[in-house]
Amino acid sequence: MxxxxxxxxxxxxxxxxxxxxxxxxxxxxxxxxxxxxxxxxxxxxxxxxxxxxxxxxxxxxxxxxxxxxxxxxxxxxxxxxxxxxxxxxxxxxxxxxxxxxxxxxxxxxxxxxxxxxxxxxxxxxxxxxxxxxxxxxxxxxxxxxxxxxxxxxxxxxxxxxxxxxxxxxxxxxxxxxMKDISYNASFVPQGAPRHSGASTAITLGAGVQWHEAYDAANAQGQILVGGASAGGSVGAAGGWLLGGGHSALSPKYGLGVDNVLEMTIVTSTGEHLTVNDYQHADLFWALRGGGGGTYGIVTSVTYRTYPSFGLVAGYFVATANNTDVMRKVVTEYVRVHPSLSDAGWSGYSTLSNASLTFFYIMANGTEVAANSSMNPFFDFAKNLTSEGLTISTALTYAYPSWYAWYAGLFAHGDQNGANVQTGSRLLPRETFEYNYKELANALLELDGVAFNFVGGGQMAKINPDSVGVNPAWRRTLVHITFGTGWQDGSTVEEIQQNIGALKAKIKRIRDLTPFSGAYFNEASLYETNPQYTFFGFxxxxxxxxxxxxxxxxxxxxxxxxxxxxxxxxxxxxxxxx
CATH class of the missing domain: 3.30.43.10 (Uridine Diphospho-n-acetylenolpyruvylglucosamine Reductase, domain 2)
Structure with missing residues (x-):
């Protein structure tokens, strides 16, 4: 209500x-x-x-x-x-x-x-x-x-x-x-009632990028919910957040928008407002997931931070020389995700008709707990080697901190500079539980999917109306993206042909999950009902x-x-x- x-x-x-x-x-x-x-x-x-x-x-x-x-x-x-x-x-x-x-x-x-x-x-x-x-x-x-x-x-x-x-x-x-960064061990939002509880928090200027934010938080022995990309080049106080902001830490702490304590913003009237739960609460609600560049220009964001912790990571890399064995391993992979979520796993994966790769984390997990929950899938995959599955990596590894895991995987590298258009979908947990075979078939038909295991856990327990982000996120277990690209100099006709194929892929996965939606920051310009798809009710x-x-x-x-x-x-x- x-x-x-x-x-x-x-x-x-x-x-x-x-x-x-x-x-x-x-x-x-x-x-x-x-x-x-x-x-x-x-x-x-x-x-x-x-x-x-x-x-x-x-x-x-x-x-x-x-x-x-x-x-x-x-x-x-x-x-x-x-x-x-x-x-x-x-x-x-x-x-x-x-x-x-x-x-x-x-x-x-x-x-x-x-x-x-x-x-x-x-x-x-x-x-x-x-x-x-x-x-x-x-x-x-x-x-x-x-x-x-x-x-x-x-x-x-x-x-x-x-x-x-x-x-x-x-x-x-x-x-x-706009690169200002400040840490506050006892932050209280402006306008909050007297004796309100204080939070450890970090305030980031509009231009701060994730590699800068993570370094600053780590220097204080803290972490914060944020994005992961090669080189950490994504902005930490802009579109990532305003569209929702998913993270490998989301199943533990919620989306980025669930962890914002305050923002400052310039509106079209030229006012510079401080917004939070106590001042301009309606705008604060909308900014947390209602879309970037829509309500004004954000000048700073204050995030809640958390004490650093250790984790266990799970790594798996496999290729296949035939589609039948790939179908078997991907079907099992899809089927086990609800149990992996319940065990505390999250992270990132890519899959196609020929390969499956994932790098997951269990925050605050032990190696015993990690192995007991992950080994059944590893064993299933190893039993398929005689059918043509080649496994180059299947292991768990303990890290002293989340930052050490992040820095090892994302601190360097390039992933930009190509002509790309994307499609995406938020995959509800119930699809994994009750229709996992058809979901596996659909993913293989897409033949090239980024499989972001960033839902479930704590995120599913948060009131879907507490922030402006698409309520479909609260039922989501995995967010997938897929896309198309072309070479420089391609004609409009060639580009449109690729986009036509992308539209068919979008329809395929949308038909399988008709009441879900897509992530506003990583999605398609060709959704048939974008208002509902990106923002729901x-x-x-x-x-x-x-x-x-x-x-x-x-x-x-x-x-x-x-x-x-x-x-x-x-x-x-x-x-x-």
């Missing part, structure tokens, strides 16, 4: 708030006469702490006429490095979101393969923006964007499978250099909060709350209200 009561309160609050200011039906972009002149931008520059930036696609360094001082060798050597890309205001982690496809089928892009003979184009990379270092910079930029009706984009690291941090002809707020209340705190409708992102009111470029409203 809580969700309906909250909806009523918000509806009343919205009725007394300012009506949305719609002004022009379309946002102004750099190719239009309405775009501010150089002198107007020059005057604006005086109000911010850093010079204006003029983002360029990262491959522009290989085109002397586009970037005369660029270092092409550096760009090519670091092309796949997520941290290198994050340090460039014009780079996305997936270069396809740097491109723009015109209606006639031509593509504006800046490819690293100069031999393609395609001129370096700006594509969807914003043309001008600010290098934000403090909230006042963001406030000035927001006020400027509202005054001139600009198409606004917000970017931290560019990790985004929807391309939400890019936009053709747009004005950019780049938060990547929370969507109507999220829309009310969106209208209340963004009266200028400034913050609009692909598939985000309210995006259905805009065209595909997010530049013109479909209707006037």
């Amino acid at each position: 809580r969700i309906f009561f909250l909806f009523s309160l918000l509806a009343l609050g919205y009725a007394s708030s300012p009506s949305p200011e719609f002004g022009s039906r379309c946002r102004c972009t750099a190719d239009q006469a309405c775009w501010p002149s150089a002198s107007v931008f020059s005057d604006f520059e005086k109000s911010i702490s850093q010079p204006l930036i003029y983002p360029l696609p990262p491959a522009s360094a290989c085109y002397p006429s586009s970037s005369p001082s660029g270092n092409c060798t550096e760009a090519l050597e670091n092309w796949d490095d997520g941290n290198w890309r994050a340090n460039h205001s014009g780079a996305s982690q997936s270069p396809n979101f740097e491109t723009y496809t015109w209606r006639n089928g031509t593509i504006s892009a800046c490819y690293k393969e100069t031999s393609l003979g395609v001129p370096c184009g700006q594509g969807s990379v914003p043309v001008v923006g600010i290098d934000a270092r403090e909230p006042s910079d963001i406030q000035a930029a927001v006020n400027f964007a509202v005054k001139h009706n600009l198409r606004l984009t917000v970017k931290n690291t560019g990790h985004d499978y929807f391309g939400r941090s890019s936009g053709r002809g747009s004005f950019l707020v780049w938060t990547h250099n 929370h969507y109507p209340i999220l829309k009310v909060i969106k209208l209340k705190y963004d009266p200028h409708s400034l913050f609009v992102v692909q598939e985000g709350v309210g995006s259905e009111d805009w065209n595909s470029d997010l530049t013109c409203r479909r209707t006037l209200l």
